[in-house]
Amino acid sequence: MKTNVLILLFVCLVMADLAIAQSQPSAVPADRPTRQGVTENYGPVVATIIQRGDAALENYTPALAVVTGNEFSRLYFDIFETSGMEFTLGLKDNAHMLKIESGFSLMISQSMRGEPKEKLLKAWQTMKVDLNYAVEHYSSGDKATSFWGRTTQSFVILFREGVEAMLVVAALVAYLRRSGYAHKVKVIWYGVVAALIASVGAAWILNAVIQASGSNKEALEGITMLIAALVMIYVSYWLTAKSDADRWQTFIKDNLDKAIGTGGMFAMGSVAFLAVFREGAETILFYQALIGGSTGQLNAIWTGMALAVVALSIVYVIVRFASIRLPLRLFFSATAILLFAMAFVFAGQAILELQVSRYVPTTALDGWPMISWMGVFPTRETMAAQVLVLLTLPAGLLWLKFKKKNRQQIQQVAQVPGS
Structure with missing residues (x-):
């Protein structure tokens, strides 16, 4: 229920922002093309x-x-x-x-x-x-887009941009509930609400300045995705460390309070914020563009939004149901893998956006494939970023193994009489 309310809140914020944007006089320089x-x-x-x-x-x-x-x-x-x-x-x-x-x-x-x-x-x-x-x-030529064609476009915008954020938020909420920390879930929702509000603010600012420098949108997307990738890598290893505990109940009793109190909750709240913020501002800009070219088709856009809200709610319920049925260790591992995979994709896409904005150079890799859904692009810079992400995998696993071995040694010493 709370998820549905947040989705509807976001839709309302989108429409409010569109109304404000349309009521403002344009500040675009006369010598610059308008959207x-x-x-x-x-x-x-x-x-x-x-x-x-x-x-x-x-x-x-x-x-x-x-x-x-x-x-x-x-x-x-x-x-x-x-x-x-x-x-x-x-x-x-x-x-x-x-x-x-x-x-x-x-x-x-x-x-x-x-x-x-x-x-x-x-x-x-x-x-x-x-x-x-x-x-x-x-290309559709000069043909006008039909009602259902515009509905489909509206649906795709909200569903495509929202499903990644929905998966991340649902996984984090399920993690806390299964850990016995349902009362901490509010931190995730605080991050989501803050991201929704920040998304509207960011979109409003971008809408005001993007004509003066078209690279602003791509640069913001790139920077946000890079930050999100770093935080997701951290949280994925944090979750892996928890799933590797020998006795989960003992871990809950002795360690989770400390872990949550010393940065775990802040990190998870940050992941929720970044996952929603990354998609939110872009979604608003997309709807602004769609409405700008959809004279007399607002009903189709609203219909697409409504269908997307229903679809996203179904996705959330499925993830919640699966999280309850899966074995605890498997669920934590799957959540960690999801976050790490998204960090890999975000790293490649972030560098591409920064390349288009001319903040990062582009060096072609001839013959290298492009796999867009994985964020793989045929340039040295995008590949270098993703290789760095992959290198954190063995490094992180070795560190977790070292910490586990060290913890076992401490426990053995503690069990020796007279120690």
């Missing part, structure tokens, strides 16, 4: 991107590296993103949208570094194929 809501007619957008990209590369020399890099940056933020193509394509095929986003990142970084023209042309040809593929397979 156009959404478009599903990708032909004109792609034609503009290709025409300007071809022109930029035709005149390219290493001496014009910065000029060319800035042009591809503008093509991403002022055309691909501002037109709404990034948004609607992401609803239809998020993997392909991320592939194009990765291509922009590569073009910006390579041109900024003054790479040879032949290398840029090769990357550009690949990217043009991806852009034309989007036109051929996902």
Whole structure:
């Protein structure tokens, strides 16, 4: 019940923020493109991107590296993103949208570094194929989106953005309940409510400044995902350590109060906050774009939201039910694995967002696959971040093994008479 109330609260906050945003006068500079809501007619957008990209590369020399890099940056933020193509394509095929986003990142970084023209042309040809593929397979032309088409888009936004956060929150709540600390669950909900409020604030601020610097949204997403990945790694090992206790009941009696009192609860509350905050601000911006391009279709958007609330509630109930049925150690281990896997995905996606924002360079790995749902992208920087995450696995397990052995030695000494 509490979960349903929080989801409905978030939906109300979304609509309140949209009303405020629409009532405010625009502060966008006159020389900067304004956001156009959404478009599903990708032909004109792609034609503009290709025409300007071809022109930029035709005149390219290493001496014009910065000029060319800035042009591809503008093509991403002022055309691909501002037109709404990034948004609607992401609803239809998020993997392909991320592939194009990765291509922009590569073009910006390579041109900024003054790479040879032949290398840029090769990357550009690949990217043009991806852009034309989007036109051929996902563009709706000039046809208006139907009621159920808009409903589906609205549903996908809330469900896709909310399901990851829902899984994390449900797992943490179940962990505390099964540990005999149901009264501590409120800390998780405090984190969720704080994240919902912070999401609205962040979206409002981003909405005010994003036109002045389109990279703000991607940079915020990247930084938030990096922080979330770090906290999730910490909590995953914290949970692993608890599941490895030889006698759970003894652990509960002797250690859990201390663990919770010295940072465990703060860490779990932080995970709940970051999981919801990461999705919340982006969800509001998505709905702003959807409503901006959906004249007379608000009922469809509300219908999609309502269906998503029902679906998310079902997911929460399933997770809660499964958490009760699973053996305790298996449940804790599964929760730790879920958080670690999400940290791995977040690390790759975070670096990609920072690459598009030009805060992190992009070095292509030729022949390396792109697996978007795993956050795997063909660049050295994204792979390096994920390798670092993976390296924490053996390091963390060795540390836990050392701590367990040390604890056993202390217990043996304590049992020796006269010690």
